[in-house]
Amino acid sequence: MIPMDLIEKTAVTLMNKAAIEIPDDYLTGLKAAAEVEDGDLSSFVLQAMLENYEAAKEDRRAMCGDTGTPRWYVKMGNQTQVEGGPVALEAALRRATAKATNGVPLRPNRVHPLWRTDHDNNVGIGAPEIEYGYEPGGEWIDLITVHKGGLFGTDYRMLFPSDGIEGIKRFYLDSLVAFGKRGLSCQPAIIGIGLGGCKDTCMVLGKRAACLRTVGDRNSDPKIAELEMELKELGNSIGMGAMGFVGKSMVIDAHIEVGYCHTGGMQMSVHAFCLSSRRAVARVFADGRVEYRTDPQWFTDYQRRETVEWEVPQNHEKSA
Amino acid sequence: MGSTAKPREIRLSTTPTQEELAKLKLGDIVYLDGLMYTAREGVYKRALDEKANIPMELPAESAANFHCSPAARINEDGTFEMGAVTATASFRFAKWLPEWLAKSGAKLVIGKGGMSSKDYKAYFVPNGAIYLSTVGYGTGALLGRGVDNVEAIHWNEELGLAQAMWVIRCNRMGPFIVASDHEGNCLFERENERISKNLHKVYEGTRPATLKRFGETDDKSEELI
Numbered sequence: 001m002i003p004m005d006l007i008e009k010t011a012v013t014l015m016n017k018a019a020i021e022i023p024d025d026y027l028t029g030l031k032a033a034a035e036v037e038d039g040d041l042s043s044f045v046l047q048a049m050l051e052n053y054e055a056a057k058e059d060r061r062a063m064c065g066d067t068g069t070p071r072w073y074v075k076m077g078n079q080t081q082v083e084g085g086p087v088a089l090e091a092a093l094r095r096a097t098a099k100a101t102n103g104v105p106l107r108p109n110r111v112h113p114l115w116r117t118d119h120d121n122n123v124g125i126g127a128p129e130i131e132y133g134y135e136p137g138g139e140w141i142d143l144i145t146v147h148k149g150g151l152f153g154t155d156y157r158m159l160f161p162s163d164g165i166e167g168i169k170r171f172y173l174d175s176l177v178a179f180g181k182r183g184l185s186c187q188p189a190i191i192g193i194g195l196g197g198c199k200d201t202c203m204v205l206g207k208r209a210a211c212l213r214t215v216g217d218r219n220s221d222p223k224i225a226e227l228e229m230e231l232k233e234l235g236n237s238i239g240m241g242a243m244g245f246v247g248k249s250m251v252i253d254a255h256i257e258v259g260y261c262h263t264g265g266m267q268m269s270v271h272a273f274c275l276s277s278r279r280a281v282a283r284v285f286a287d288g289r290v291e292y293r294t295d296p297q298w299f300t301d302y303q304r305r306e307t308v309e310w311e312v313p314q315n316h317e318k319s320a
Numbered sequence: 321m322g323s324t325a326k327p328r329e330i331r332l333s334t335t336p337t338q339e340e341l342a343k344l345k346l347g348d349i350v351y352l353d354g355l356m357y358t359a360r361e362g363v364y365k366r367a368l369d370e371k372a373n374i375p376m377e378l379p380a381e382s383a384a385n386f387h388c389s390p391a392a393r394i395n396e397d398g399t400f401e402m403g404a405v406t407a408t409a410s411f412r413f414a415k416w417l418p419e420w421l422a423k424s425g426a427k428l429v430i431g432k433g434g435m436s437s438k439d440y441k442a443y444f445v446p447n448g449a450i451y452l453s454t455v456g457y458g459t460g461a462l463l464g465r466g467v468d469n470v471e472a473i474h475w476n477e478e479l480g481l482a483q484a485m486w487v488i489r490c491n492r493m494g495p496f497i498v499a500s501d502h503e504g505n506c507l508f509e510r511e512n513e514r515i516s517k518n519l520h521k522v523y524e525g526t527r528p529a530t531l532k533r534f535g536e537t538d539d540k541s542e543e544l545i
């Protein structure tokens with residue numbers, strides 16, 4: 001049984017870390033982009049961003065004044081039990097979100113869509129989002145918070161099998177060019193692409209591809225991995241850099257996630273995880289241990305399974 | 321980092337003179353000193369549509385309007401805690417800006433993404449105003465460092481923390497990029513034009529979607545704001 005006060009305390013720490021500390025994989029990716037960027041204004045922007053991450057850590061202040069829309073991904077091992085059950089868990093995550101909004105401080109971004117009511121704590125109807133996943137074996141809970149920014153950079157389109165890879169590339173470029181102008185999507189970004197599913201799952205897959213995979217990580221399907229590399233190159237050949245200035249850094253990495261879709265369609269979504277690619281993760285164990293990391297390790301073989309049944313590989317039972 | 325020319329850096333008051341403003345060139349980097357206030361749709365609606373009295377002496381106290389909601393809180397003792405500061409996209413405020421510039425005398429509009437040269441020529445230039453863009457746009461921690469003090473917050477009860485009018489004292493706050501000049505030229509449009517020349521090559525080997533959308537254009541050089 002995992003104690004709820006430990007979950008809440010850990011969640012507050014995660015909110016703090018996500019807002020302030022840029023994950024290492026993104027930082028390394030951005031430094032590599034800064035190395036090769038030769039547009040004068042784009043270069044200036046990347047350099048300023050690198051200084052900004054340092055300033056945030058030194059001062060313990062949020063890296064970006066728009067602290068996005070904090071959300072939670074929760075994953076549990078099959079044997080996990082949490083004190084008070086799922087309702088207590090959701091209350092703890094909502095409390096942690098409200099506390100951290102006031103503590104860090106974060107910007108109270110969440111308002112009612114019609115009445116614009118603001119509780120000044122990032123909590124409201126459906127906010128923060130809490131999504132769940134499960135893994136065979138294990139007694140632990142992974143708490144992942146993502147503070148995705150941006151009103152811009154995300155789009156969906158119904159494509160068809162006849163659109164093919166050429167159609168995928170077109171919609172990908174359209175999204176990058178459109179939202180890249182004037183830097184509305186705060187590029188260079190981690191681009192997540194959802195392919196297939198239904199409209200809602202296509203969006204979910206693309207968002208998770210952007211937010212829950214680290215820079216350098218490749219899809220386990222070698223052909224999809226190749227397409228990821230190709231799309232990254234393509235994005236960086238547009239001739240556009242940070243803020244929509246002349247340059248070549250648009251994409252720090254491109255990630256694709258797929259889901260089985262209707263036989264007639266090929267849904268596609270594109271998501272940009274911005275210059276403030278904020279995520280923080282902790283695994284909490286029943287014995288009170290807490291391990292912090294920045295890699296969500298969300299997309300396991302189990303999450304991408306294709307079969308009816310799932311045979312637990314022998315070594316999985318312990319390590320997962 | 322590739323070998324690139326460093327942009328020019330300039331320190332500017334938040335109540336600048338016309339001569340100082342006339343010297344600014346597209347792409348210059350600016351750091352600000354003096355009082356600055358945040359105002360976005362909430363403040364504009366209240367001041368212009370509802371005709372509420374603006375709780376500051378404008379532009380004498382400040383001629384710098386920041387399109388921003390800070391990550392900030394009001395402490396129990398009434399003091400303020402301001403962490404990071406990042407601008408929000410300005411093009412959404414075009415509806416109120418002509419009237420606001422005339423009424424407030426703002427000479428610097430600071431935000432994300434800029435406006436169009438049409439906007440600049442129509443009401444920035446006649447009011448002697450310049451647009452400064454924040455950088456990144458995620459340089460919230462750097463900009464937060466440039467805040468010496470939070471002097472006041474107005475209309476937070478009516479508008480909430482995010483839409484309230486925050487008054488901040490800047491000390492070498494920046495960097496900002498000059499995105500419009502005194503003739504109404506637009507930095508982003510200049511860059512967009514340069515990039516657009518190459519786009520047809522990038523699009524080679526792609527195909528337009530089988531199912532079209534209403535109002536869809538295939539002109540990649542088009543500005544979208």
Ligand code: SF4
Binds near residue numbers: 064066457
């Ligand atoms: S898109 Fe990201 S970097 Fe840009 S303002 Fe929003 S949170 Fe900040």
